[in-house]
Amino acid sequence: MKLPLKIAVVGCGGMGTGHVCAITGMGAYAEDAGITVYNAYMAGQVVTEPLDGKLELAGIYDIDPARMEWAASHGFHCYKDYDDMLADPDVDIILIALPNDLHKGHAIKAMRAGKHVLCEKPAMLSSQDMLDVIEVAKETGMVFYPRQNRRWDYDFVTIKEIFEKKLIGEVFDIESRVHGSNGIPGDWRHEKARGGGMMYDWGIHLLDRMLYMMEGYKLKTVFCRTRYATHDECDDGFTGIFVFENGPEWHVEVSTWNFEKLPLWYMCGEKGTVTIKDWSDMQGSMSVLTKFEDENLKPILAGEGLTKTMADRSTDSVTTTACPPVTVNRNELYLNLVDAINNGAELICKPEQTVRVLRLMEACFESSEKGIAVEFDK
Ligand SMILES: NC(=O)c1ccc[n+]([C@@H]2O[C@H](COP(=O)([O-])OP(=O)(O)OC[C@H]3O[C@@H](n4cnc5c(N)ncnc54)[C@H](O)[C@@H]3O)[C@@H](O)[C@H]2O)c1
Numbered sequence: 001m002k003l004p005l006k007i008a009v010v011g012c013g014g015m016g017t018g019h020v021c022a023i024t025g026m027g028a029y030a031e032d033a034g035i036t037v038y039n040a041y042m043a044g045q046v047v048t049e050p051l052d053g054k055l056e057l058a059g060i061y062d063i064d065p066a067r068m069e070w071a072a073s074h075g076f077h078c079y080k081d082y083d084d085m086l087a088d089p090d091v092d093i094i095l096i097a098l099p100n101d102l103h104k105g106h107a108i109k110a111m112r113a114g115k116h117v118l119c120e121k122p123a124m125l126s127s128q129d130m131l132d133v134i135e136v137a138k139e140t141g142m143v144f145y146p147r148q149n150r151r152w153d154y155d156f157v158t159i160k161e162i163f164e165k166k167l168i169g170e171v172f173d174i175e176s177r178v179h180g181s182n183g184i185p186g187d188w189r190h191e192k193a194r195g196g197g198m199m200y201d202w203g204i205h206l207l208d209r210m211l212y213m214m215e216g217y218k219l220k221t222v223f224c225r226t227r228y229a230t231h232d233e234c235d236d237g238f239t240g241i242f243v244f245e246n247g248p249e250w251h252v253e254v255s256t257w258n259f260e261k262l263p264l265w266y267m268c269g270e271k272g273t274v275t276i277k278d279w280s281d282m283q284g285s286m287s288v289l290t291k292f293e294d295e296n297l298k299p300i301l302a303g304e305g306l307t308k309t310m311a312d313r314s315t316d317s318v319t320t321t322a323c324p325p326v327t328v329n330r331n332e333l334y335l336n337l338v339d340a341i342n343n344g345a346e347l348i349c350k351p352e353q354t355v356r357v358l359r360l361m362e363a364c365f366e367s368s369e370k371g372i373a374v375e376f377d378k
Contacts, residue, residue: 001342004051006058007093007118008085010106012067015120016060016097020076023057023334025050038279039154045282046154046328054338058091082106086113092341093118099188100195104129111142116341118145118334122204123351125195127358134351145337145347146354150205151212152333154282157326159265159274160213167324168272168288176206177253179261183230190234197234199226199361202254207364208357210242210250218245223373224364229257240364274323283322291317 007023009016020026039046059077061084062068068078079085085094086109094110096103096119104124107117117137123146124130137144150156163171188194189201211219221243226235237255244250253262265276265284276284296314299306329335332348339345360376367374 002092003338003342004054004056005092005338005341006056006090007095008058008079008088008091009060009095009097010062010082010085011096011098011102011120012060012062012071013064013097016062016067016095017070019095019097020057020060020071022331023051023055024076025052026074038282045325046330048330049332049335051331051334055334058088059085061085082109086110086115092116093337096120100125100200101188101193104133107133107144108136111136111140111144114140114142116143116145116337118147118337120147121149121208122195122200122358122361123147123354124358125200127355127362130351130355130358134355137351143337143340143347144351145333145340146349146351147333148205148208148212148349148354149333151209151349152328152330153209154326154328155264155276155279155284156209156213157328158276158282158284158323159267161326162267162274162286162323163213166269168267168269168274168286171248171267171269173251173266173268174210174248175251175253175263175266176210177251177255177262177264178202178206179253179258180256181259183256184234184236190231192233197231198237198254198256199235199364203238203252203361203364204357206252206254207240207360208353210252211353211356211360214244214247214250217247219243219360219376220245221373222360222363222367222376224367226365226368227255227257238364238368240367272318276323283325285320286323287318287320289318293317 009019059079060071061079061082071078093116096106098106100122103119107119110117124133133144184190189196219242224238224240227237228235230236236257240252242250263275263277267274272288274284274286294313294317297308297311299308300311302310336348340347363374363376
């Protein structure tokens with residue numbers, strides 16, 4: 001057992017910089033850079049367990065000299081190139097924060113050099129690539145950790161808890177989405193060969209969370225439509241319908257061309273409904289039925305017609321509150337990796353789970369291309 005473990009970051013762009021700041025405790029880099037932060041930790045609802053003595057930055061490498069200058073100006077060690085990083089006997093873990101098409105080659109090379117790997121999402125571009133990498137991890141005895149950090153999003157943890165504790169009874173319908181209005185970011189995400197497009201960018205998060213929450217359920221069918229509102233080569237969004245056996249139906253949507261947003265989450269159960277509208281209000285709202293009969297229900301004049309069916313219930317038959325608070329440790333993923341390397345702890349994000357998510361993304365593309373629903377777990 002070695003503590004602290006030393007981690008080196010290859011690729012120090014947007015995400016790599018985020019890791020460097022989190023690992024070194026530079027912390028509030030986003031706020032300092034004038035970035036609006038929407039996270040429950042701002043309201044003290046999320047803890048950030050210190051990494052001190054457990055994980056330490058060994059250095060960085062980026063092909064862009066400007067990023068190397070940034071690292072040097074903060075006193076971080078800069079490697080000459082990737083080989084130089086792999087040759088450092090002090091380095092235990094390589095953190096890959098490169099464009100998506102570079103993950104596989106860098107991961108295999110690192111494990112063959114005797115380094116563990118923490119890899120940004122999407123860990124790989126296909127389920128077969130992920131299986132190949134799992135083989136190398138087995139051969140070399142190294143840990144490969146796919147970073148599915150959005151399992152720690154406060155809104156997701158809230159939804160998962162309400163679902164599992166049946167706080168709105170048995171759930172039959174879940175909508176999970178992200179809406180933006182800026183199209184695909186103007187970098188390598190525009191190129192299909194580089195793993196561009198929104199299925200790989202955000203789809204991997206939303207589908208990973210769905211499969212993680214629905215572990216143990218059989219996913220029967222997948223129907224998906226990818227969208228090309230702003231781009232011909234790469235999808236700039238998609239809508240998928242996922243039907244689980246004896247479980248809820250999921251509607252998952254990623255879109256980058258919506259100038260008005262629909263809620264992040266909308267979940268319906270036999271006894272209530274939950275909505276989490278946006279990151280600015282992670283606590284959301286939960287309406288729970290207190291009695292089925294509503295003697296005080298009055299019709300409403302809605303548009304050109306009178307309706308009792310669509311009238312709001314009277315307040316004595318339903319209560320609306322904020323969703324119950326949950327506990328989230330923002331550094332749990334890093335600490336789980338350290339524990340897995342030192343003590344063989346079970347990985348929270350497992351490479352085999354990523355194989356399943358990548359298979360699902362492949363099924364989504366197939367469904368969209370053929371215009372049919374695809375069977376998933378046979
Ligand atoms: N988990 C998350 O929440 C999250 C969020 C954003 C990005 N990401 C992932 O992180 C990865 C990087 O995304 P990003 O937004 O930081 O991209 P980016 O373009 O901002 O950064 C990529 C960096 O890699 C460098 N680079 C490219 N080729 C290189 C090479 N051969 N050797 C060394 N450096 C090289 C570039 O110069 C750049 O600085 C992607 O896989 C992306 O999907 C994850």
